[in-house]
Amino acid sequence: MRNNEMDKPRSKRSLRVKIISMGNSEVGKSCIIKRYCEKRFVHKYLPTIGIDYGVTKVPVKDREVKVNIFDMAGNPLFYEVRNEFYKDTQGAILVYDTSNRASFESLDAWLQEMQEEIGNKSEMDNVVVCVCANKIDKKRAVDEVEGQLWADSRGFSYFETSAFNGEGVGEMFQALFEGVVATAENGRRVPMQTQLGYTKDQIDAIQRLKNAKTDYDRLGVLPGASKDEVNRAYRKLAVLLHPDKSVAPGSEEAFKLLVASRTTLLKKCA
Ligand code: GTP
Numbered sequence: 001m002r003n004n005e006m007d008k009p010r011s012k013r014s015l016r017v018k019i020i021s022m023g024n025s026e027v028g029k030s031c032i033i034k035r036y037c038e039k040r041f042v043h044k045y046l047p048t049i050g051i052d053y054g055v056t057k058v059p060v061k062d063r064e065v066k067v068n069i070f071d072m073a074g075n076p077l078f079y080e081v082r083n084e085f086y087k088d089t090q091g092a093i094l095v096y097d098t099s100n101r102a103s104f105e106s107l108d109a110w111l112q113e114m115q116e117e118i119g120n121k122s123e124m125d126n127v128v129v130c131v132c133a134n135k136i137d138k139k140r141a142v143d144e145v146e147g148q149l150w151a152d153s154r155g156f157s158y159f160e161t162s163a164f165n166g167e168g169v170g171e172m173f174q175a176l177f178e179g180v181v182a183t184a185e186n187g188r189r190v191p192m193q194t195q196l197g198y199t200k201d202q203i204d205a206i207q208r209l210k211n212a213k214t215d216y217d218r219l220g221v222l223p224g225a226s227k228d229e230v231n232r233a234y235r236k237l238a239v240l241l242h243p244d245k246s247v248a249p250g251s252e253e254a255f256k257l258l259v260a261s262r263t264t265l266l267k268k269c270a
């Protein structure tokens with residue numbers, strides 16, 4: 001007699017994963033999840049109370065992945081509720097609102113909260129994090145380069161999203177699930193592609209050039225610096241940022257700022 005079980009096609013290998021959402025209140029965490037799971041957008045702000053839970057199934061390569069999503073409330077009032085839910089997280093969407101600078105500036109505090117609650121450093125390092133720069137359909141207060149650099153410098157993937165029109169949401173979740181599955185298969189997090197190709201020194205130099213208020217600050221020299229000092233500072237930064245040498249996002253703009261500041265300062269020395 002034949003064994004019927006043997007005749008069945010092998011079912012897809014299944015996997016259960018835990019995903020959380022993090023980020024200030026009103027940045028759009030629930031709307032991003034709703035856009036992905038229900039393909040719709042809710043205009044009215046309905047704050048998440050503590051935590052929302054949902055399950056969805058997605059195919060990733062040859063696996064059927066059952067995704068448990070814990071959507072956290074961003075308001076500090078709900079800290080005591082959401083802090084229970086960080087443990088055993090495999091993937092996270094870390095969301096800020098591109099039209100609200102404070103929400104971008106809070107990202108490090110969210111990482112810190114996650115680190116404190118998870119405790120174990122290697123467990124934290126294995127969480128796959130996708131940074132979502134959300135509400136890109138609105139007027140921006142944080143540009144793409146700044147967000148990308150923040151994510152890259154921490155080894156996270158960066159996505160521009162709009163829960164309003166759906167842009168970037170599907171790609172972001174697909175990358176998140178693929179990252180989580182790869183981590184489960186490898187036993188540890190696989191480095192993100194975007195990390196490669198440039199250094200922290202390059203990132204720091206780009207940020208300083210972009211954010212500095214004066215030409216002196218851009219080059220990192222004191223007012224009254226000599227021609228030699230200006231040229232030395234210029235060369236140090238030019239080596240890091242020359243567009244032929246640097247693939248870091250924002251290098252080209254930063255290099256232009258560097259050249260302009262050097263020209264202005266050399267005129268002052270003359
Ligand atoms: P908490 O649950 O309080 O932590 O907030 P949340 O991060 O879950 O925010 P939620 O998804 O509830 O969205 C907050 C508000 O932003 C709502 O009024 C949404 O309609 C709006 N919103 C969310 N995403 C977008 C977006 O991509 N574009 C625009 N224009 N509005 C958005």
Ligand code: MG
Binds near residue numbers: 030031047048073074
């Ligand atoms: Mg919410």
